[in-house]
Amino acid sequence: xxxxxxxxxxxxxxxxxxxxxxxxxxxxxxxxxxxxxxxxxxxxxxxxxxxxxxxxxxxxxxxxxxxxxxxxxxxxxxxxxxxxx
Amino acid sequence: xxxxxxxxxxxxxxxxxxxxxxxxxxxxxxxxxxxxxxxxxxxxxxxxxxxxxxxxxxxxxxxxxxxxxxxxxxxxxxxxxxxxxxxxxxxxxxxxxxxxxxxxxxxxxxxxxxxxxxxxxxxxxxxxxxxxxxxxxxxxxxxxxxxxxxxxxxxxxxxxxxxxxxxxxxxxxxxxxxxxxxxxxxxxxxxxxxxxxxxxxxxxxxxxxxxxxxxxxxxxxxxxxxxxxxxxxxxxxxxxxxxxxxxxxxxxxxxxxxxxxxxxxxxxxxxxxxxxxxxxxxxxxxxxxxxxxxxxxxxxxxxxxxxxxxxxxxxxxxxxxxxxxxxxxxxxxxxxxxxxxxxxxxxxxxxxxxxxxxxxxxxxxxxxxxxxxxxxxxxxxxxxxxxxxxxxxxxxxxxxxxxxxxxxxxxxxxxxxxxxxxxxxxxxxxxxxxxxxxxxxxxxxxxxxxxxxxxxxxxxxxxxxxxxxxxxxxxxxxxxxxxxxxxxxxxxxxxxxxxxxxxxxxxxxxxxxxxxxxxxxxxxxxxxxxxxxxxxxxxxxxxxxxxxxxxxxxxxxxxxxxxxxxxxxxxxxxxxxxxxxxxxxxxxxxxxxxxxxxxxxxxxxxxxxxxxxxxxxxxxxxxxxxxxxxxxxxxxxxxxxxxxxxxxxxxxxxxxxxxxxxxxxxxxxxxxxxxxxxxxxxxxxxxxxxxxxxxxxxxxxxxxxxxxxxxxxxxxxxxxxxxxxxxxxxxxxxxxxxxxxxxxxxxxxxxxxxxxxxxxxxxxxxxxxxxxxxxxxxxxxxxxxxxxxxxxxxxxxxxxxxxxxxxxxxxxxxxxxxxxxxxxxxxxxxxxxxxxxxxxxxxxxxxxxxxxxxxxxxxxxxxxxxxx
Numbered sequence: 041x042x043x044x045x046x047x048x049x050x051x052x053x054x055x056x057x058x059x060x061x062x063x064x065x066x067x068x069x070x071x072x073x074x075x076x077x078x079x080x081x082x083x084x085x086x087x088x089x090x091x092x093x094x095x096x097x098x099x100x101x102x103x104x105x106x107x108x109x110x111x112x113x114x115x116x117x118x119x120x121x122x123x124x125x
Numbered sequence: 126x127x128x129x130x131x132x133x134x135x136x137x138x139x140x141x142x143x144x145x146x147x148x149x150x151x152x153x154x155x156x157x158x159x160x161x162x163x164x165x166x167x168x169x170x171x172x173x174x175x176x177x178x179x180x181x182x183x184x185x186x187x188x189x190x191x192x193x194x195x196x197x198x199x200x201x202x203x204x205x206x207x208x209x210x211x212x213x214x215x216x217x218x219x220x221x222x223x224x225x226x227x228x229x230x231x232x233x234x235x236x237x238x239x240x241x242x243x244x245x246x247x248x249x250x251x252x253x254x255x256x257x258x259x260x261x262x263x264x265x266x267x268x269x270x271x272x273x274x275x276x277x278x279x280x281x282x283x284x285x286x287x288x289x290x291x292x293x294x295x296x297x298x299x300x301x302x303x304x305x306x307x308x309x310x311x312x313x314x315x316x317x318x319x320x321x322x323x324x325x326x327x328x329x330x331x332x333x334x335x336x337x338x339x340x341x342x343x344x345x346x347x348x349x350x351x352x353x354x355x356x357x358x359x360x361x362x363x364x365x366x367x368x369x370x371x372x373x374x375x376x377x378x379x380x381x382x383x384x385x386x387x388x389x390x391x392x393x394x395x396x397x398x399x400x401x402x403x404x405x406x407x408x409x410x411x412x413x414x415x416x417x418x419x420x421x422x423x424x425x426x427x428x429x430x431x432x433x434x435x436x437x438x439x440x441x442x443x444x445x446x447x448x449x450x451x452x453x454x455x456x457x458x459x460x461x462x463x464x465x466x467x468x469x470x471x472x473x474x475x476x477x478x479x480x481x482x483x484x485x486x487x488x489x490x491x492x493x494x495x496x497x498x499x500x501x502x503x504x505x506x507x508x509x510x511x512x513x514x515x516x517x518x519x520x521x522x523x524x525x526x527x528x529x530x531x532x533x534x535x536x537x538x539x540x541x542x543x544x545x546x547x548x549x550x551x552x553x554x555x556x557x558x559x560x561x562x563x564x565x566x567x568x569x570x571x572x573x574x575x576x577x578x579x580x581x582x583x584x585x586x587x588x589x590x591x592x593x594x595x596x597x598x599x600x601x602x603x604x605x606x607x608x609x610x611x612x613x614x615x616x617x618x619x620x621x622x623x624x625x626x627x628x629x630x631x632x633x634x635x636x637x638x639x640x641x642x643x644x645x646x647x648x649x650x651x652x653x654x655x656x657x658x659x660x661x662x663x664x665x666x667x668x669x670x671x672x673x674x675x676x677x678x679x680x681x682x683x684x685x686x687x688x689x690x691x692x693x694x695x696x697x698x699x700x701x702x703x704x705x706x707x708x709x710x711x712x713x714x715x716x717x718x719x720x721x722x723x724x725x726x727x728x729x730x731x732x733x734x735x736x737x738x739x740x741x742x743x744x745x746x747x748x749x750x751x752x753x754x755x756x757x758x759x760x761x762x763x764x765x766x767x768x769x770x771x772x773x774x775x776x777x778x779x780x781x782x783x784x785x786x787x788x789x790x791x792x793x794x795x796x797x798x799x800x801x802x803x804x805x806x807x808x809x810x811x812x813x814x815x816x817x818x819x820x821x822x823x824x825x826x827x828x829x830x831x832x833x834x835x836x837x838x839x840x841x842x843x844x845x846x847x848x849x850x851x852x853x854x855x856x857x858x859x860x861x862x863x864x865x866x867x868x869x870x871x872x873x874x875x876x877x878x879x880x881x882x883x884x885x886x887x888x889x890x891x892x893x894x895x896x897x898x899x900x901x902x903x904x905x906x907x908x909x910x911x912x913x914x915x916x917x918x919x920x921x922x923x924x925x926x927x928x929x930x931x932x933x934x935x936x937x938x939x940x941x942x943x944x945x946x947x948x949x950x951x952x953x954x955x956x957x958x959x960x961x962x963x964x965x966x967x968x969x970x971x972x973x974x975x976x977x978x979x980x981x982x983x984x985x986x987x988x989x990x991x992x993x
Contacts, residue, residue: 048654051772076184079503079837080306080313082262088840098964099852100840102307102657124183124962125506125840 059087059101059111067110069103073117077106088124089113098125127154130898135979136989142902149901155936158929158947161573162545165480168235169487169544177246179497179512180960181505187960193263193271193499194248200224201254202280214725218375218710221447225386232393237488238437239390239414242445249497252449253284255319259501289316292702301691307657308503309841310646311688312637314695318501322615322635323450324627325443327460329715331432334424335380338714342373345723369723376714383711384423387438391418428475429468432461433485437492447711449498453515453549456612456622458534465533479536486540493548507833509965510956511547518612520563521554521583530563538566542573545946547955552613553578555917568909571926572900576950579925582917585883586611586619593733596823601731616953617888617923618736618828625717626732632700633821634736638688639838641741641845641855644748647681648768655843655851663687669764674757686813692737693817693825700820704728733823736887739810740834743791743856743863746802747847751788753801771844774851786848792862794873803880811885826887829859831952836965854968858890858952864971871912871975872984879919886922890952894927894974904992908977911985925950927972934958934970
């Protein structure tokens, strides 16, 4: 089982496609057009970039620290609701 | 030009399908729904044109002018601070009084029903006492933040230690909160989101008036004080009276404040009439409204205009001012019938025509359309294209078992058909005794593409009210007569209506659990690799080691039971604190049980009504069928291979995916698939849930549905063994086939669904899409009626329909500005199609448009001689 868990965690890491915590970053997910607040706790967030499904849909990833997480795909702005879930 | 349906050969006849209204044959399919709105009067046409819609999608308000108001949070907090040191129930009454005494009252042009719950009709109120997290989300939004934002932040900081959330949090471990908050396997608890629902006892206000309720409370106080002062003091018997006296006093404070608030509206009408209005007809209306608002809700209602204004005030109080609650739960035709009769038929008070009554119901629909709630982001995400879950109920039977449909029912349905708004949705209780004239109007609303009325089985749900009544902790559950008085609490679940025993809080019933995500983590020892990178459930083992299908089945059961127990515990911890810090003096004052017993509405439960909503069940069920067939029965693949394919999101495993897609799916009357899925619904989805006992002492039963969570949860769920890719939407409703996989026609769907014993579930949503050219043909009603009678005979709980062509949906995607009147049924609610995301729109387009063939007609007992 340990091997299996390790594989799954590796996959989870791969799904993050470079998403990383950088304390005090000026390019936080909070400001990114691909970021949206967590449905319950606005100090967390969701990334809607990354994967698009065959139907044009979105495979989200959770951002645990919305103010201090960033990645190389940062783009300032906002996504229109029609391009969202 | 509209396209006619091809002729169908049936029982030796060639059936033609000319349009019922020949003029429609000249309307292009792409624009049909833009031609159907026919507001009854110029007034409602104007009101619709200037309506300030509060639709949301993707967590945002669609209209850019919507902002959060300050008044409610400001005055509520002021009332709380000013009463520091008092009993909490009295503080809550003081909060309401402060708000109602000081808030802006709103009167708009053309309105016949008045009142708004914020200082401006473009604004929405906030509820920091429910959830400081939800309020913080608004405060940090540059678009919606209440102004001045510093004051809003200060208020929110105050509630961090006083709110419901802060009271409930200590009873949960951080990892449990994290699992619930992320809304992937479980919906977040209401103590974190503030989301709620209620069934207000409108009847007491209509029949008694609030002055009478104040008298009752005062008489109870006098009696209790006399008992306290009687000789031979008995502490165990008499000390409980202290709390009751506080509750009755809080009721009096609340009701007096409400009367004064309504009369402020009346005075405003008079001031405008006497000083500003230049149109003599409108001046007369304003003076009439002034008189109504002086009298209502203080005194009993006498006419239809009275009851419509009363309803709106009680709605605002119960759903937006004293506490936020979604829904519009009431049996409108029954509640309004005596007043409709007085005004329209007997003309003894507020005399009017049937057309005037229809106009009033249209006005009410537009009030709902303009209503907005300070909902948390989760609930701005999951009802896309609508503002909130407004659902009213009509039809069914009266208490004495006679047909409950009447001319008032028809006026409500005509208003919905004519004005075409997404809100409020309507649920029709289908009973064989229901009159044909009313069923024809139900059909017209469905055929015109409103997506409502949704239809529920009347007898099944009346029996359910009796079943729940058995568990009443004070032996005062529903009687056989009261069991006929039910309405949908929100989208799908029945609850009593009337003077007492109604549901007052969502911690009794509501909230969701997501089997698709639970399926995903069952395959990963409880770990969520695809969205949150956290341990989302208990360790149930490596599925590669499961040598039988039963072991996988039991692992799923363990994951499901863990989540169920956690979410119901969260609801009951919430209920515990709601009774202590979230008392509702106004709601309590209008409930006969609370009035008699001196107990708060959150705390008193006479009729249990426990439920929770499994959403995305069919993705999990189809996945189990695919695994059983290909891994355990046919042994074509191993679990190792399946997991590798899922981890790759099926990339590089295309042929294998095709095999998993091609395994029989739910909704095709396939005995292999249906056998597994029936057991899944009855043994796990309902079986495990019903092992739980909630606050009210009754079982918790499943209400399978979807709202927009089938999209949101889909976007948080990785690839699944039914062949679905990661992030794709899940199934769109409780027992509905997965979109596009029901390939054997409408009657095969009914046969599959009827295999699940409806009495094991509290409700189960069935979404179907009907052929536009058949429904709009001159045979449409006969075919639909035959379908409905068969549906009823199969003892199915629910059905609802989309009746819109893909041609029109695709045209609306291309040119949204030309399709503002295009409404679709998403799941338990209807939405404006152009106000939802493309992701959501595509899930509607992907649903199979169920055509009818000769085999279907035969199964439905359609008489060929009638189709001429």
